[in-house]
Amino acid sequence: MNRFVIDTDPGVDDAHAIMMAFAHPEAQVEAITTVAGNVSLERTTANACTILDVLEQDVPVYAGCSRPLVSPTSDASHVHGQDGLGDSRYPPSKRKVDGEHAVNALVRLANASPGELTLVTIGPLTNVALATRLDPTLPTKYKRLVVMGGAIRGTGIVTSVAEFNAHTDPEAVAIVFDAWPGLTLISWETTMAHALSAEQVKKLMAMDSPRAEFFRRITQWKINFIQQSMDRHVLPTADGLAVAVALEPDIVRKVEAHYVQIELAGHHTRGQTVVDWDDQTEHEPNVNLVLELDMERFWELMQAAVR
Numbered sequence: 001m002n003r004f005v006i007d008t009d010p011g012v013d014d015a016h017a018i019m020m021a022f023a024h025p026e027a028q029v030e031a032i033t034t035v036a037g038n039v040s041l042e043r044t045t046a047n048a049c050t051i052l053d054v055l056e057q058d059v060p061v062y063a064g065c066s067r068p069l070v071s072p073t074s075d076a077s078h079v080h081g082q083d084g085l086g087d088s089r090y091p092p093s094k095r096k097v098d099g100e101h102a103v104n105a106l107v108r109l110a111n112a113s114p115g116e117l118t119l120v121t122i123g124p125l126t127n128v129a130l131a132t133r134l135d136p137t138l139p140t141k142y143k144r145l146v147v148m149g150g151a152i153r154g155t156g157i158v159t160s161v162a163e164f165n166a167h168t169d170p171e172a173v174a175i176v177f178d179a180w181p182g183l184t185l186i187s188w189e190t191t192m193a194h195a196l197s198a199e200q201v202k203k204l205m206a207m208d209s210p211r212a213e214f215f216r217r218i219t220q221w222k223i224n225f226i227q228q229s230m231d232r233h234v235l236p237t238a239d240g241l242a243v244a245v246a247l248e249p250d251i252v253r254k255v256e257a258h259y260v261q262i263e264l265a266g267h268h269t270r271g272q273t274v275v276d277w278d279d280q281t282e283h284e285p286n287v288n289l290v291l292e293l294d295m296e297r298f299w300e301l302m303q304a305a306v307r
Contacts, residue, residue: 006120012038014123017243018055019211032060034061046092046093050092063097069129079225123165125175129169146184147242148238150173150260159270183288184246188238190289196235201235244293256289257285259287
């Protein structure tokens with residue numbers, strides 16, 4: 001059984017990813033830590049509880065950082081709805097959130113099970129960065145770190161060159177990239193190259209289950225946004241791809257290791273993920289860049305998540 005901690009800012013596609021993790025027969029989610037990102041920390045934490053209610057799962061939820069380390073607070077409610085779940089109007093969860101701060105929980109969980117837990121981050125890296133500062137040995141205590149974030153070829157979504165998670169807290173990204181050699185990264189470009197088709201989305205929407213009803217209610221808002229803003233009839237599943245890579249590493253069909261850093265100072269390029277594609281620097285590669293995945297298997301995992 002593979003054991004996971006998911007650091008997240010739910011978020012429509014975060015919900016899809018969490019659904020996938022709990023549907024997998026070889027996965028055991030130990031905890032969910034929340035961070036401000038797609039919506040406020042209060043909302044991301046409430047949404048994590050709502051998702052667990054729908055899935056009828058009982059794992060601890062730890063609330064984390066309510067703002068980035070340095071950057072002004074921002075969100076993506078225009079993409080995910082004011083409530084972060086497509087304005088689906090699910091009733092507030094009665095689930096109690098654990099009182100321990102997510103940063104402390106990330107450190108404690110790793111120390112309790114050194115080398116056994118995979119950490120998947122599908123939101124801004126604020127919690128992970130602070131946990132790394134709190135315990136600099138943390139990267140040696142997690143089995144693996146899988147990150148959704150960055151625009152590795154400068155094809156941005158928030159700005160012309162920056163992806164949302166990286167742009168929201170670039171200082172946190174810099175800390176994590178420096179401290180976690182060998183992390184696995186799923187970028188925005190890889191996400192768009194592996195989006196679900198309109199036909200696949202229709203099939204998911206047509207399923208008959210409580211999970212499918214949840215999927216329908218939370219997803220339509222984002223589908224509309226993608227159609228209106230990008231003129232594309234697809235569903236990007238950034239966070240689902242990251243969780244799929246964590247669940248089944250063999251799903252990766254092409255990966256390259258390069259030195260990667262984040263731009264912190266550029267007036268037009270702050271938050272850009274800078275990849276040394278030709279290995280021109282003297283730095284050792286620190287990031288495994290996922291470039292291609294087995295989409296047939298990913299489609300199977302998405303169907304299992306909604307079934």
